[in-house]
Amino acid sequence: MTAPSKEFMEMKQKAMQITGAEAVIRSLLEEGVETIFGYPGGAIMPVYDALYDFDKQVRHILTRHEQGAVHAAQGYARVTGDVGVCFATSGPGATNLITGIADAMIDSTPLVCITGQVASPLLGTDAFQESDVVGISMPVTKWNYQITTPEEIPTAIAQAFYIARSGRPGPVVLDLTKDAQFGKVDFTYKRCEKIRSYVPEYPLDKESLKSAADLINSAKKPFLLFGQGVVLSGAERELQEFIEKAGIPAAGTLLGLSALDSEHELNTGMLGMHGNYGPNIKTNECDVLIAVGMRFDDRVTGDVKRYARQAKVIHLEIDPSEINKIIKADVAVLGDAKKSLRMLTRLVKKQEHTDWVNEFHQAADIENEKVIQKDLFPVKPGLTMGEVVRMSSELTNNQSVVVADVGQNQMAAARYSKFSKTRSHISSGGLGTMGFGLPAAIGAKIGAPDREVVAFVGDGGLQMTIQELGTIAQENLPVKLVVLNNHFLGMVRQWQQLFFERRYSFTEMVNPDFVKIAEGFGIPGKQVTTREELKVAMKEMIDNPGPFLLDVLVEKEDNIFPMVPTGASVSDILLSAEE
Amino acid sequence: MKEEFIISAYSENHIGLLNRITIIFTRRKVNIESLTVSESALSGISKFTIVVREERSRVENIVKQIEKQVDVLKAYFHTNEEMIFQEIALYKVPTQALMESDQIERMVRKHNARILEITKDYTVIEKTGHKEETQELFEGLNKFGVLQFIRSGRVAITRSANERLSEFLAERDALLASIEMKSN
Ligand SMILES: Cc1ncc(C[n+]2csc(CCOP(=O)(O)OP(=O)(O)O)c2C)c(N)n1
Numbered sequence A: 001m002t003a004p005s006k007e008f009m010e011m012k013q014k015a016m017q018i019t020g021a022e023a024v025i026r027s028l029l030e031e032g033v034e035t036i037f038g039y040p041g042g043a044i045m046p047v048y049d050a051l052y053d054f055d056k057q058v059r060h061i062l063t064r065h066e067q068g069a070v071h072a073a074q075g076y077a078r079v080t081g082d083v084g085v086c087f088a089t090s091g092p093g094a095t096n097l098i099t100g101i102a103d104a105m106i107d108s109t110p111l112v113c114i115t116g117q118v119a120s121p122l123l124g125t126d127a128f129q130e131s132d133v134v135g136i137s138m139p140v141t142k143w144n145y146q147i148t149t150p151e152e153i154p155t156a157i158a159q160a161f162y163i164a165r166s167g168r169p170g171p172v173v174l175d176l177t178k179d180a181q182f183g184k185v186d187f188t189y190k191r192c193e194k195i196r197s198y199v200p201e202y203p204l205d206k207e208s209l210k211s212a213a214d215l216i217n218s219a220k221k222p223f224l225l226f227g228q229g230v231v232l233s234g235a236e237r238e239l240q241e242f243i244e245k246a247g248i249p250a251a252g253t254l255l256g257l258s259a260l261d262s263e264h265e266l267n268t269g270m271l272g273m274h275g276n277y278g279p280n281i282k283t284n285e286c287d288v289l290i291a292v293g294m295r296f297d298d299r300v301t302g303d304v305k306r307y308a309r310q311a312k313v314i315h316l317e318i319d320p321s322e323i324n325k326i327i328k329a330d331v332a333v334l335g336d337a338k339k340s341l342r343m344l345t346r347l348v349k350k351q352e353h354t355d356w357v358n359e360f361h362q363a364a365d366i367e368n369e370k371v372i373q374k375d376l377f378p379v380k381p382g383l384t385m386g387e388v389v390r391m392s393s394e395l396t397n398n399q400s401v402v403v404a405d406v407g408q409n410q411m412a413a414a415r416y417s418k419f420s421k422t423r424s425h426i427s428s429g430g431l432g433t434m435g436f437g438l439p440a441a442i443g444a445k446i447g448a449p450d451r452e453v454v455a456f457v458g459d460g461g462l463q464m465t466i467q468e469l470g471t472i473a474q475e476n477l478p479v480k481l482v483v484l485n486n487h488f489l490g491m492v493r494q495w496q497q498l499f500f501e502r503r504y505s506f507t508e509m510v511n512p513d514f515v516k517i518a519e520g521f522g523i524p525g526k527q528v529t530t531r532e533e534l535k536v537a538m539k540e541m542i543d544n545p546g547p548f549l550l551d552v553l554v555e556k557e558d559n560i561f562p563m564v565p566t567g568a569s570v571s572d573i574l575l576s577a578e579e
Numbered sequence B: 001m002k003e004e005f006i007i008s009a010y011s012e013n014h015i016g017l018l019n020r021i022t023i024i025f026t027r028r029k030v031n032i033e034s035l036t037v038s039e040s041a042l043s044g045i046s047k048f049t050i051v052v053r054e055e056r057s058r059v060e061n062i063v064k065q066i067e068k069q070v071d072v073l074k075a076y077f078h079t080n081e082e083m084i085f086q087e088i089a090l091y092k093v094p095t096q097a098l099m100e101s102d103q104i105e106r107m108v109r110k111h112n113a114r115i116l117e118i119t120k121d122y123t124v125i126e127k128t129g130h131k132e133e134t135q136e137l138f139e140g141l142n143k144f145g146v147l148q149f150i151r152s153g154r155v156a157i158t159r160s161a162n163e164r165l166s167e168f169l170a171e172r173d174a175l176l177a178s179i180e181m182k183s184n
């Protein structure tokens, strides 16, 4: 056999080359991506063209707005623990992603967002749909990078995934010029395993763990706060084993909530502004406060000067910049929560703090009498958000994935849902992004197709991303949407009532008929105004195999209590407006 | 109490990183008094030297935020006393003034400055030192009319034995190897 000619070899070489656009798709496949949320446009058309040939390997969800795509990717990431992926075009496509990227940044959600960009020779010329996406997204990304040649694509994508998912997760933006998409590259892919300038997590420090264990072992009134870090590190079981062994009552942040079974005897509820009474007042009575994977957000701490002053604080945290940022830690344990908790469980003594745990029960009784009973079994005919949420929880055996929008509906969803599985509560915490709920529910449903996904949204927030009903319809996603409709920007109205002398400045809304709108999208729905209708309709919603919109007209001027007013101490939590 | 601190950071030499670092200050409304970026002893690794007047706790927080950036290897902060630092200043004075008396020459000698270039129109003088020193010379020369004046950002070096950057990189490799990451 004669050796193949030089021309033949060159031809073969060329044949193995693929376009940058195809390299994008192949790189995503290498990272195990199954779903992409996106919206096409000029600058990302080559990537979309390449995607056309991969419809067997990867599912692309066309949302109705890029904000919908990014929130859906967040919902997907939060429910699966995988990296959420979205595509958008340059200019307005990319800027429409920013709200979701900022939300993912503050809530530590792993995302890789790929934006098209004008061809590299046009950069900086104010070309059509050029915007400085790297510049705009810099403050709200864990990392971002502009790719201008096809050769950079595999490495940049590998790094993007590694950075997004490792350590404290976060969003990454890759801005991809059009010429890089069109150019040819020899494709080989290698996953990124380390970056020398980046320490995703620190190894456990035995000394600090030992000091933490000593404090815990001698504590009389220890109290544990768990945040989303527990979920992100997959430390749910370790958390439970730890509190059970050391006999420590625990409470979750908004984002941590579903990390521990709501019915667990040591789960004392939710922290924060509208959290439970016990966890808030006991924060200022405990002697050792153990914070795991949480960042002492001001909605959790209230006035920091009057926060847990009496307690020794132990902070288990993966991100060094969170240590001593808000609350000074007496003992800081850097590292992954799963590893830290596992080690700590070995070091602590088996204990019970029966009297102390009982104090939480007593506080719960007070809250039950003054707040919860009124919310769940109201004497007034008007429906409360609380009873709607609780009914959904009961009808789904506390098994559903609960997605919430922002406002009173969000707080009702968090307070009255019960969780028996982790990654079951998806809510915009740090940014409080109205409009998050509906698209996040889409992502959650795609990420967890076998679970019931119920989204509670306000009439205000729904109208911020209502067009995503189109996405639900097109994909026929069985998302259950419960509108807690009070014809108000309820949470703002509540503040106006309590702190601005009932001056309801621009918070009342004339709403469209949401059921008709849903119908227009081909989504069945019902409106209910009474308790009797509610139960029937909610059953119908759950039993319906497809999507469903339930518009619940709730009491217009109800308030969410308890409440720690801004600037007050957690122990000054109010149980009602009369206090 | 606000004090002057020198922040040093080592980073990869990547486009946009300067922006990533400065927005950490902007977001907190902290003014950067001076900023110098240049290649360090190791090629490919940049060194930032940033001077701020702030409270220690805020500086600690800012330094952690800098170090948190993916492309930053390490960030530190020091008080002025803990470092040896210099700035460089250039002054342009009319050559005429130099010719008319020996005062400028004396000033140059007294301040340990030196003359870089003389043309018939102007003379360029260079001085390195702390800000007060370069400022003092400026005020002296300005009696003769300084035509142009420029002062650099601060460069600073610690009092400890050496930069140990290469050792740092070896330690970093060991650290990264020691963390077993969760399998994804
Ligand atoms: C994008 C955005 N704009 C404004 C706000 C401020 N805000 C917080 S809650 C709220 C009211 C939300 O009203 P609605 O969606 O009807 O929910 P409700 O509180 O009535 O349950 C507003 C306007 C926000 N969080 N997000």
Ligand SMILES: [Mg+2]
Residues within 6 Å of the ligand: A458, A459, A460, A484, A485, A486, A487, A488, A489, A490
């Ligand atoms: Mg409302």
